[in-house]
Amino acid sequence: MATRSSDVSADTPPMFTPFSLRDLTLSNRVVVSPMCMYSADDLDGTPTDFHVVHLGSRAVGGVGLVFTEMTQISREGRISPGDAGIYDDKHIEPWKRVVDFVHNRSDAKIGMQLGHAGRKACEPIAWLRDTPLTDEEKWEVVAPSAIPFGPGSEMPREMNQGDIAKVIDDFVSGAERANKAGFDIIELHGGHGYLLSSFISPLSNKRTDKYGGSLENRMRLPLEVFRAVRAVWPEEKPISCRISAVDWDDHGNQIEDGIEVARMFKQAGLDIIDVSSGNVTSVRRPVTPGLFQTPFSEAIREAVGMPTMTVGNIATPEQINGVIAEGRADLCCVAKGHLFDPYFVRHAARALGYDLKWPKQYPAAAMFNPEPKEVR
Numbered sequence: 498m499a500t501r502s503s504d505v506s507a508d509t510p511p512m513f514t515p516f517s518l519r520d521l522t523l524s525n526r527v528v529v530s531p532m533c534m535y536s537a538d539d540l541d542g543t544p545t546d547f548h549v550v551h552l553g554s555r556a557v558g559g560v561g562l563v564f565t566e567m568t569q570i571s572r573e574g575r576i577s578p579g580d581a582g583i584y585d586d587k588h589i590e591p592w593k594r595v596v597d598f599v600h601n602r603s604d605a606k607i608g609m610q611l612g613h614a615g616r617k618a619c620e621p622i623a624w625l626r627d628t629p630l631t632d633e634e635k636w637e638v639v640a641p642s643a644i645p646f647g648p649g650s651e652m653p654r655e656m657n658q659g660d661i662a663k664v665i666d667d668f669v670s671g672a673e674r675a676n677k678a679g680f681d682i683i684e685l686h687g688g689h690g691y692l693l694s695s696f697i698s699p700l701s702n703k704r705t706d707k708y709g710g711s712l713e714n715r716m717r718l719p720l721e722v723f724r725a726v727r728a729v730w731p732e733e734k735p736i737s738c739r740i741s742a743v744d745w746d747d748h749g750n751q752i753e754d755g756i757e758v759a760r761m762f763k764q765a766g767l768d769i770i771d772v773s774s775g776n777v778t779s780v781r782r783p784v785t786p787g788l789f790q791t792p793f794s795e796a797i798r799e800a801v802g803m804p805t806m807t808v809g810n811i812a813t814p815e816q817i818n819g820v821i822a823e824g825r826a827d828l829c830c831v832a833k834g835h836l837f838d839p840y841f842v843r844h845a846a847r848a849l850g851y852d853l854k855w856p857k858q859y860p861a862a863a864m865f866n867p868e869p870k871e872v873r
């Protein structure tokens with residue numbers, strides 16, 4: 498007997514139990530992980546029909562929460578000219594179209610990941626990597642220290658106090674615009690070597706002022722950003738932050754540092770931490786099979802006592818049920834799985850015998866038999 502999505506009972510698969518943060522309630526534990534799509538066709542941050550269809554179809558696909566890609570808080574904070582942005586009032590209405598579709602046509606909630614690429618800025622669009630930007634197309638790259646991300650990356654300028662103040666202001670304006678567009682949650686991108694992450698990692702932050710040195714100092718800017726954003730983001734709406742819990746480098750942050758980072762964010766009032774790892778330098782981390790990042794989420798959840806999201810190689814409903822039931826994370830982010838299959842959650846529901854509500858336009862889908870006995 499299938500369990501209906503309207504009732505939560507002892508039989509409900511852990512993956513399909515609701516989860517709340519402040520006044521936000523997600524109908525299940527699966528999240529579309531933030532994924533850059535480089536598809537702002539005006540080359541100035543504006544989301545397009547692509548974003549409505551891309552994020553909208555994954556919302557209809559049954560997830561609890563859809564995250565936008567890393568959406569840049571300033572023009573100079575873009576990874577590439579195709580990045581989506583929230584640095585101008587002209588971006589609010591097109592994002593509102595995406596949000597309204599998700600709210601009106603699915604049971605999903607929608608979050609915006611806010612970011613600044615730091616020393617990973619000023620790259621060609623992903624599928625144009627063989628065509629470097631011309632001098633006219635390039636812009637100035639800023640970072641905690643004047644150390645390029647890798648061979649071929651732009652040499653960043655070390656940020657001064659004015660740059661730091663501007664970044665905080667830009668995050669605040671981005672959050673205010675995200676609220677006007679109707680987003681339910683925002684996530685700061687504090688991982689993967691982008692600006693906030695590059696302050697946290699000792700591999701990219703060699704500053705000698707109060708923003709460098711000890712972990713407490715390296716966390717100063719991310720915490721200043723968080724507090725400033727929290728002050729303008731509505732009280733009833735939660736905030737997340739994605740971090741690289743480890744740098745995968747003997748001289749970088751280890752899991753003990755990742756735990757302290759989470760603890761500092763929790764003390765500042767962060768609601769949930771999205772636990773990723775690495776990508777802080779151009780040196781590739783080891784190829785790691787299975788749920789290789791979930792131990793970091795588990796360690797943080799256990800040591801700090803705060804809700805976590807886990808991400809990385811999640812491919813099956815059994816994995817998600819295991820993670821949730823064993824308390825290794827509160828939410829599971831699926832990235833590549835959602836590129837492969839926008840209906841990842843609907844297929845999981847079918848595999849688990851769970852009766853996930855269809856949109857009102859699609860009830861006939863429940864009568865479709867994908868495995869007919871008679872094939873002719």
Ligand SMILES: Cc1cc2nc3c(=O)[nH]c(=O)nc-3n(C[C@H](O)[C@H](O)[C@H](O)COP(=O)(O)O)c2cc1C
Nearest residue numbers: 530531532533566567808809810811831832833834
């Ligand atoms: C095309 C693509 C774009 C990505 N862009 C972002 C991004 O904007 N922000 C982010 O935090 N992670 C980004 N990631 C990382 C994913 O969110 C996720 O952490 C990673 O792919 C591992 O999850 P998976 O094994 O389910 O793909 C991206 C990944 C992919 C494949």
